[in-house]
Amino acid sequence: MIPLAVPYTPPMVRVRGIAFIGCVQFVKDAYGPEAHERVVAALPDGARGTFTAPLRDAVWKPLSELVLYAGTARELLDPTDETFYARLGFRSGSVERSEGGFLPMVADIPTAIRLASVLWRSLYDTGRMALTADGPGRAIARVSYLPTTPALCQANCAALAGLLSSETRAVRTRQRACVLDGAPACEWEVTWDPEPFR
Numbered sequence: 041m042i043p044l045a046v047p048y049t050p051p052m053v054r055v056r057g058i059a060f061i062g063c064v065q066f067v068k069d070a071y072g073p074e075a076h077e078r079v080v081a082a083l084p085d086g087a088r089g090t091f092t093a094p095l096r097d098a099v100w101k102p103l104s105e106l107v108l109y110a111g112t113a114r115e116l117l118d119p120t121d122e123t124f125y126a127r128l129g130f131r132s133g134s135v136e137r138s139e140g141g142f143l144p145m146v147a148d149i150p151t152a153i154r155l156a157s158v159l160w161r162s163l164y165d166t167g168r169m170a171l172t173a174d175g176p177g178r179a180i181a182r183v184s185y186l187p188t189t190p191a192l193c194q195a196n197c198a199a200l201a202g203l204l205s206s207e208t209r210a211v212r213t214r215q216r217a218c219v220l221d222g223a224p225a226c227e228w229e230v231t232w233d234p235e236p237f238r
C-alpha cells in the first residue's frame with residue numbers, strides 16, 4: 041500500500057499501462073529479461089497478474105502495483121543504488137514520450153507548458169500538474185493532490201525529464217519542494233539545455 045500523505049485523496053490511484061511498460065522495460069534493459077521474471081515471481085499473488093498478462097498502454101492500473109513492482113525490483117536487483125528510482129523514472133518517461141503517444145504534448149516548451157495538465161490526466165487519474173515558465177528554457181512543475189512516497193516523487197521528477205528530453209535537447213529536473221516535507225505541492229525545477237544551433 042502507498043502511505044497516504046494527505047487525507048482528501050482517494051486511496052486507489054490509477055495510472056496508465058504505458059507507465060508499467062516503461063518500468064518493466066527499464067528493469068529488462070538494465071538487469072536483463074530474467075531479472076524481470078525474478079521480480080514478478082517475488083510479487084504477492086494479487087499483484088502478479090498485471091505483469092504476467094500482456095500490458096496495453098492505455099489501460100488503467102492501480103499505482104500501488106507499480107510501486108510494489110519498482111520497490112521489489114530495487115530490493116532484489118540493486119538495493120544500494122540511491123539513483124535507482126530516478127533511473128527507472130527517466131526511462132519510463134522516455135518510453136511514454138516515444139511509445140505512449142505523448143510526443144506531440146511535449147514537442148516544444150510552450151506546448152509542454154500549455155498541455156501539462158492534459159499530459160498529467162493522460163497518465164494519472166488522480167492529482168494535477170501545472171508547468172509555469174520561469175525564464176528562458178526554464179519552468180517550474182507543480183504536482184498536487186497526489187498521495188506520494190519519496191520513491192514515487194523521485195521517479196516522477198525524473199520521468200518528467202525523460203518525457204521532455206529530446207535527442208537534441210536534454211532536460212534536467214530537480215525537486216525543490218515536497219508534500220512529504222509539508223509543502224502544499226511537490227515542485228520540480230525544469231531546465232532545458234540551450235537550443236541546438238541549426
Ligand SMILES: [Zn+2]
Nearest residue numbers: 193218219226
Ligand atoms: Zn514530493
